[in-house]
Amino acid sequence: MTGRDKAYEYLKTTVLTDPGVQGEFLSEQEIADSVGVSRTPVREALLMLAAEGLVQLVPKRGAYIAPLTSKELRELVELRGVLERFAAEKALADGTVPVAEMRAALEAQARLASPERAKDFIDLDAQFHSLLIASTGNAMLIRTYTGLRDRQIRAGLVALFSTPRRQAAVLREHQAIVDALAAGDLPATLAAIDDHLGTTLNLQLTN
Amino acid sequence: MTGRDKAYEYLKTTVLTDPGVQGEFLSEQEIADSVGVSRTPVREALLMLAAEGLVQLVPKRGAYIAPLTSKELRELVELRGVLERFAAEKALADGTVPVAEMRAALEAQARLASPERAKDFIDLDAQFHSLLIASTGNAMLIRTYTGLRDRQIRAGLVALFSTPRRQAAVLREHQAIVDALAAGDLPATLAAIDDHLGTTLNLQLTN
């Protein structure tokens, strides 16, 4: 693993999932000291994150962790909805809905539900959604979708999933999606997806 | 303009639009010499392009300009279709279809139609499509869509648009889209979009 990868991972998993850094400027030297490499690989990691839209590089100032506005959050969720609904429609039409895998992911998620393990909970959440997206077999769709989700996580999704109440709600909503898919009921699936995304959006907006 | 921007632009507009570099390895030093800067900013530009999926960085080999497989091209067009159809649907529902602007872009495109100015023709083509996407007001959608289109251009779209026959066909297909939009006819719009993308895909696949 190169120093660049180390810096990239550190930033993406440790820094960008922390709601506290919203609106802060990170200097390259600071990050370099934390990771234990020189500025060069840190800089490269930042460039990549900037290309993905996760940070904003301000000349002579540093890497700015722009707080996601509510408008951007809405746009993000709207886009995710477009992609997920398409994936559901295609998977149902092609008969490639990965019902078994989705149920498995859902059960795994239910097992480790606890406020302390919010990050793991979110990882499995991502897996659940990704299964449907991946079932389309469209690698570019997966890539695009993942990028969107990474952004939403950066917007402070972790904090949101830290309460037992919300975790339970997520599990219920996922259950509804997978049930509708298993029944081959497209309209119900689309409604369940919209409901799930809408609920998350509203919660994230009011937090 | 920084050296990084110079390198980025050079690569994106000059190198990546050239079908001849498909499958080639570019060394950082070569590019640096061409642009007239050191390796550092070139490297940074490459990292950004890699994050966007436009080049592939192979350790100790160089930046690989991966030829787009027909599978990837199909995926790309499928995704573009999803986004464009959504944009059309939303714009029609909200009554925000920019008919006048689209007609203007179409006319401008018709005026400069000539094989020699394929790049300009493509720029206006991009503008036409972007107008519809932008009318949704979703900046993240615009960003995502633009990224997809950049990739398709890299796949050799320029060569395709160099014949008068194809240019005429594009204009016809665009006309069909804008007419359907102006009529407020959603099914016809969706069909016109699918037809346009499908035609382009088929041509690009057989080239």
Added chain:
DNA sequence: GCCCTAGACTTCGTATACAACGTGTATGGA
């Protein structure tokens, strides 16, 4: 003629140095 091997060469990955630029602050004056 083919394959294997060794060595030179190329290329990247990283550290470091320095210059340019902008920001924030302290100081002096009104």
Added chain:
DNA sequence: TCCATACACGTTGTATACGAAGTCTAGGGC
């Protein structure tokens, strides 16, 4: 007390140097 100005500091942007690692080629063995 407020404001303007100048200076010091911090930060980025770029060049350069060096080490590590992989690739390609030439040569020898089979």
